[in-house]
Amino acid sequence: MTSPPDLTQADDLLTDKLLASGEPAAIAPVPVTGVIAGVRQAQKENTRNRVIEAARELFDTQGYQGTTIREIARHAQVSVGSVFTTFASKYEILSQVMRDRLDGLYAELDRVMPHLRGATVDRLRTMFAVHFAFEVRHKKLFLAYISATYDWTLPSTATPMGRNLRLQDIMRESLCKGVAEGDVDPSVDQQEIIDLLMAAYVWVYRLAAWHDADAEEMTRVMDRQIGLIAAGFSPKC
């Protein structure tokens, strides 16, 4: 049986790729067959949401390494094949889970940060306090994310923990504001401060995971670490 090139399918594949890469679909899928295409799109969306939902739960309870695609599929009640047509890899799923969660967090931060008054050190403390309050319910998920950073199968396109540019941007804005307001030394290398803050931030999750610290305790420890780092960026008199 010979069939002509199936353009509908080609478009679907393109859409898959765009969705899987997490990029906004720059090209709208061509509405080839109207209703049928719409139904198919809705099904795909449904599969996608179920996979993400299931994966979030599993990563959060049994970690990244301990979770297989097969389990995710079973939990989401979809076939293993359809997981793979939606996502290129397990890491891709984890990235999407984290992106969905963090989008909410960053929206919150974008809303809060411009209204914060006070010294730079306090603005940074508030920013991390918001983080911990938001994340503490899923701290294992967060650990899974960090651990996955070092995974062998990690695609080079992935943006793992620590290279999270949006978080770094928020910190940089805060430091720049501090320079303008005179409580951050303009001669310090801001990237170095940001790296230290990131290292401290990530470290605090160990308290949560292995010593069962709550958001309040994480915030308390982070506050002290930020204070210590701030001594390094305050202007010398």
Added chain:
Amino acid sequence: MMHIAQIQASDETGVKAPTRRALAKQQTRAKVLAAARRLFSEQGYEGATIRDIAAAAGMSTGAVFANFADKSDLFREIMTTDMLALAEAMTEAAAQGNGVEDSLQKVFAAGYRFYQTQLPLARAAFSVGWSPEDGPALRNAPPVQTMLNLISSQLERGVQGGELADGAASPLRTQMLFDAYLSNYDHAIFQGWAPEALQERSRDQIRILLAGVRRS
């Protein structure tokens, strides 16, 4: 540390010569460890299975399990051996330092040089270090404590020498210095930074973390 010294002492005096059987067991362990080190470096911690390691060492999986409880035991043994050697190199490096900043910088540089040729193993170690099951055991391995003590004693020396204010050698500052040191490995693993670049970065980090307690 104490019991290692004792074992070495008894070896030297030749009081208790190892039996042939003990020797054979030692050789088996060494073979397994060498194969495991290679496979962990090539395939990561998750990618390397006990079965692969046994095959690479030319023995049965049963023989591997006769010597090691499981894969994490095997990995921890490799890391512990390395970290003991590294802790020693760091201690020597610290002794060469001139002042607290320089000493700490030399301690960290010793680490970056040590892992320069085995970054894949370091990557595997970070992965294990963050895993919920095996992380704590690796993070709390005795040589890690030795490294933390070494950092803390550099700070103490700085206080005694009048470079740093009292209370500078706090556990928090010690831990943050160690974390800054560790976090720089990401640059080497993912962006190919040379040890010199890592060293320079850590020098700045040390300055920042000491700024609040420095006596002018």
